[in-house]
Amino acid sequence: MRELTYYVGMTLDGFIAGPSDEVDFYPLADDHSAYMNGLYPEVVPTHVRQAVGIDDAPNRTFDTVIMGRRTYEPALQVGITSPYAHLRQVVVSRTLNSSVEAAVEIVRDDPRARVRELKDEDGLGIYLAGGGRLAGELLPEIDRLIVKKYPVVAGSGLPAFVAGFAPTQLDLEDVRSFSNGCAVLSYRRA
Numbered sequence: 001m002r003e004l005t006y007y008v009g010m011t012l013d014g015f016i017a018g019p020s021d022e023v024d025f026y027p028l029a030d031d032h033s034a035y036m037n038g039l040y041p042e043v044v045p046t047h048v049r050q051a052v053g054i055d056d057a058p059n060r061t062f063d064t065v066i067m068g069r070r071t072y073e074p075a076l077q078v079g080i081t082s083p084y085a086h087l088r089q090v091v092v093s094r095t096l097n098s099s100v101e102a103a104v105e106i107v108r109d110d111p112r113a114r115v116r117e118l119k120d121e122d123g124l125g126i127y128l129a130g131g132g133r134l135a136g137e138l139l140p141e142i143d144r145l146i147v148k149k150y151p152v153v154a155g156s157g158l159p160a161f162v163a164g165f166a167p168t169q170l171d172l173e174d175v176r177s178f179s180n181g182c183a184v185l186s187y188r189r190a
Contacts, residue, residue, distance in 0.1 A: 002119045003143035005062070006128040006135050007043055011150055015157035016132055018051055021070065022157075026150045029180035036148070036184070043074070043127055046085040060187065061123050062087060063124035066115065068134035069093035076100070087127070092134055115141045120175030151181035178189060 009026055010016050017023050031181070037044060041057035043065075049055040065087045072091045075083035081101035082089065089104045092111045100106070107114045115138055118126050128135060128142065135142070139161060146159075170187035177183045 002064075002123060002125055004066075004119065004126045004128055004138065004141050005144040005146060006138075006142050007040065007146045008128075008130060008135070009148040009150060010044065011152045011154040011157070013153050013155070013159050015154040016130060016160050017046055018154060018157040021074070025152055025154070027152070027180040027182070029178050029182070032178035032180050033181050034147075035176070035178065040146075042084075042087055043129070045076075045080075045083045047080055047083065049086070059086065059124060061096040061125050062127040064088040064090065064118060064126045065129050066090040066092065066111070066118075066126060066134070066138075067129040069096055071134075072096075072104075075145070084129075095124045099179045111137055112141055129135055132159045133162045136161045139163055139166065142168075145185075145187040147185045147187070149183045149185060156185075 008016055010095060024060070037054050038053055041054045042059040042062045044052060049057070065084045069091060072083070075081070082103045083105065090107055091104055092107045096106050096145055098106045111134065115126065116141050128138060169190035171190050172185065173188050174186040176185060
Protein backbone atom coordinates (compact mmCIF):
# COMPACT_ATOMS: atom_id res chain seq x y z
CA MET A 1 0.00 0.00 0.00
CA ARG A 2 1.28 3.45 -0.93
CA GLU A 3 1.77 6.12 1.73
CA LEU A 4 0.49 9.68 1.85
CA THR A 5 3.23 12.09 2.97
CA TYR A 6 2.55 15.69 3.91
CA TYR A 7 5.80 17.45 2.91
CA VAL A 8 5.57 21.03 4.11
CA GLY A 9 7.53 24.08 5.20
CA MET A 10 6.26 25.97 8.22
CA THR A 11 7.10 28.67 10.72
CA LEU A 12 7.81 28.03 14.37
CA ASP A 13 4.22 29.03 15.13
CA GLY A 14 2.76 26.55 12.64
CA PHE A 15 1.96 28.63 9.56
CA ILE A 16 2.74 27.43 6.03
CA ALA A 17 2.26 30.86 4.45
CA GLY A 18 1.35 34.41 5.35
CA PRO A 19 -2.21 35.77 5.30
CA SER A 20 -1.90 36.52 1.55
CA ASP A 21 -0.05 33.27 0.72
CA GLU A 22 3.40 34.83 1.25
CA VAL A 23 6.31 32.39 1.52
CA ASP A 24 9.18 34.72 0.64
CA PHE A 25 10.14 35.16 4.31
CA TYR A 26 11.59 31.65 4.61
CA PRO A 27 15.40 31.83 4.81
CA LEU A 28 17.12 29.81 2.08
CA ALA A 29 20.50 28.09 2.17
CA ASP A 30 22.43 26.09 -0.40
CA ASP A 31 23.11 23.15 1.94
CA HIS A 32 19.42 22.86 2.80
CA SER A 33 18.25 23.09 -0.84
CA ALA A 34 20.86 20.61 -2.07
CA TYR A 35 19.96 18.07 0.60
CA MET A 36 16.19 18.32 0.11
CA ASN A 37 16.40 18.40 -3.72
CA GLY A 38 18.65 15.35 -3.65
CA LEU A 39 16.36 13.41 -1.35
CA TYR A 40 13.01 14.56 -2.76
CA PRO A 41 13.60 15.90 -6.31
CA GLU A 42 10.02 15.23 -7.33
CA VAL A 43 8.59 17.92 -5.00
CA VAL A 44 10.27 20.60 -7.10
CA PRO A 45 7.81 21.90 -9.73
CA THR A 46 8.64 20.93 -13.30
CA HIS A 47 9.26 24.52 -14.44
CA VAL A 48 11.83 25.01 -11.62
CA ARG A 49 13.72 21.72 -11.95
CA GLN A 50 16.07 22.87 -14.71
CA ALA A 51 16.97 26.08 -12.83
CA VAL A 52 18.06 24.07 -9.78
CA GLY A 53 19.90 21.44 -11.83
CA ILE A 54 17.58 18.47 -11.33
CA ASP A 55 15.60 18.50 -14.58
CA ASP A 56 16.43 14.86 -15.30
CA ALA A 57 16.30 13.56 -11.71
CA PRO A 58 14.11 10.45 -11.41
CA ASN A 59 11.22 10.31 -8.98
CA ARG A 60 12.62 8.67 -5.87
CA THR A 61 9.82 8.77 -3.30
CA PHE A 62 6.63 10.03 -4.97
CA ASP A 63 4.89 9.53 -8.30
CA THR A 64 1.65 11.35 -7.42
CA VAL A 65 0.93 14.79 -5.98
CA ILE A 66 -2.33 15.90 -4.39
CA MET A 67 -2.97 19.56 -3.64
CA GLY A 68 -5.75 21.99 -2.90
CA ARG A 69 -6.90 24.71 -5.25
CA ARG A 70 -4.96 27.46 -3.44
CA THR A 71 -1.74 25.47 -3.86
CA TYR A 72 -2.45 24.90 -7.56
CA GLU A 73 -3.64 28.42 -8.33
CA PRO A 74 -0.29 30.32 -8.33
CA ALA A 75 0.87 28.19 -11.26
CA LEU A 76 -2.37 28.87 -13.11
CA GLN A 77 -1.94 32.61 -12.58
CA VAL A 78 1.32 32.51 -14.56
CA GLY A 79 -0.06 30.22 -17.28
CA ILE A 80 1.30 26.91 -15.97
CA THR A 81 -1.51 24.36 -16.03
CA SER A 82 0.64 21.31 -15.23
CA PRO A 83 3.09 22.40 -12.49
CA TYR A 84 4.18 18.85 -11.63
CA ALA A 85 4.22 17.31 -15.11
CA HIS A 86 6.70 14.69 -13.88
CA LEU A 87 4.04 13.40 -11.43
CA ARG A 88 0.43 12.32 -11.59
CA GLN A 89 -1.43 15.45 -10.48
CA VAL A 90 -4.61 15.54 -8.40
CA VAL A 91 -6.23 18.84 -7.38
CA VAL A 92 -9.03 18.98 -4.85
CA SER A 93 -11.42 21.79 -5.76
CA ARG A 94 -15.13 22.38 -5.96
CA THR A 95 -14.65 25.51 -8.09
CA LEU A 96 -12.00 24.73 -10.73
CA ASN A 97 -13.09 23.91 -14.25
CA SER A 98 -12.38 20.25 -14.93
CA SER A 99 -11.00 21.09 -18.38
CA VAL A 100 -8.13 23.28 -17.08
CA GLU A 101 -5.55 20.64 -18.02
CA ALA A 102 -5.99 17.05 -19.22
CA ALA A 103 -3.01 15.91 -17.12
CA VAL A 104 -4.59 17.24 -13.91
CA GLU A 105 -7.37 15.29 -12.23
CA ILE A 106 -9.90 17.46 -10.40
CA VAL A 107 -11.52 15.89 -7.34
CA ARG A 108 -14.69 17.70 -6.33
CA ASP A 109 -15.97 15.51 -3.49
CA ASP A 110 -14.54 13.27 -0.77
CA PRO A 111 -10.75 13.63 -1.11
CA ARG A 112 -10.28 10.99 1.61
CA ALA A 113 -11.97 8.36 -0.56
CA ARG A 114 -9.82 9.39 -3.53
CA VAL A 115 -6.64 9.13 -1.42
CA ARG A 116 -7.65 5.67 -0.23
CA GLU A 117 -8.09 4.63 -3.89
CA LEU A 118 -4.67 6.06 -4.75
CA LYS A 119 -3.09 4.24 -1.81
CA ASP A 120 -4.47 0.94 -3.07
CA GLU A 121 -2.73 1.35 -6.43
CA ASP A 122 0.81 0.19 -7.17
CA GLY A 123 3.55 2.78 -7.35
CA LEU A 124 5.60 5.20 -5.33
CA GLY A 125 4.23 7.38 -2.55
CA ILE A 126 1.73 10.22 -2.70
CA TYR A 127 2.97 13.75 -1.99
CA LEU A 128 0.49 16.03 -0.22
CA ALA A 129 1.61 19.49 -1.32
CA GLY A 130 -1.03 21.40 0.62
CA GLY A 131 -2.66 23.35 1.77
CA GLY A 132 -3.74 23.45 5.36
CA ARG A 133 -7.44 22.90 4.75
CA LEU A 134 -6.77 19.84 2.63
CA ALA A 135 -4.17 18.55 5.13
CA GLY A 136 -6.75 18.92 7.90
CA GLU A 137 -9.32 17.01 5.88
CA LEU A 138 -6.80 14.29 4.98
CA LEU A 139 -5.22 13.99 8.44
CA PRO A 140 -6.69 10.50 9.04
CA GLU A 141 -4.98 9.34 5.81
CA ILE A 142 -1.55 10.94 6.38
CA ASP A 143 1.08 8.25 7.00
CA ARG A 144 4.20 10.43 7.09
CA LEU A 145 4.92 14.06 7.79
CA ILE A 146 8.09 15.82 6.64
CA VAL A 147 8.25 19.26 8.22
CA LYS A 148 10.76 21.89 7.20
CA LYS A 149 10.60 24.00 10.40
CA TYR A 150 12.02 27.45 9.67
CA PRO A 151 13.36 29.79 12.38
CA VAL A 152 10.60 32.34 11.76
CA VAL A 153 7.54 33.41 13.75
CA ALA A 154 4.86 34.65 11.36
CA GLY A 155 2.23 35.72 13.88
CA SER A 156 -0.63 34.87 11.54
CA GLY A 157 -1.27 33.23 8.22
CA LEU A 158 -2.34 29.88 6.84
CA PRO A 159 -2.02 27.09 9.42
CA ALA A 160 -0.43 23.76 8.50
CA PHE A 161 -3.67 22.00 9.45
CA VAL A 162 -7.19 23.40 9.46
CA ALA A 163 -9.22 20.83 11.37
CA GLY A 164 -11.20 20.29 14.50
CA PHE A 165 -9.58 19.07 17.69
CA ALA A 166 -8.23 15.60 16.86
CA PRO A 167 -4.91 14.76 18.57
CA THR A 168 -2.92 12.50 16.25
CA GLN A 169 0.20 10.79 17.57
CA LEU A 170 3.27 10.64 15.30
CA ASP A 171 6.65 9.05 15.93
CA LEU A 172 9.81 11.03 15.18
CA GLU A 173 12.01 9.26 12.61
CA ASP A 174 14.74 11.78 11.87
CA VAL A 175 15.90 15.36 12.50
CA ARG A 176 18.39 17.31 10.40
CA SER A 177 19.41 20.94 10.70
CA PHE A 178 20.92 23.32 8.18
CA SER A 179 22.87 26.58 8.02
CA ASN A 180 19.69 28.64 7.56
CA GLY A 181 18.42 27.44 10.95
CA CYS A 182 15.84 25.17 9.36
CA ALA A 183 15.27 21.82 11.05
CA VAL A 184 13.75 19.07 8.93
CA LEU A 185 11.72 16.67 11.05
CA SER A 186 10.42 13.39 9.66
CA TYR A 187 7.51 11.69 11.40
CA ARG A 188 5.52 8.50 10.84
CA ARG A 189 2.02 7.78 12.07
CA ALA A 190 2.27 5.99 15.44
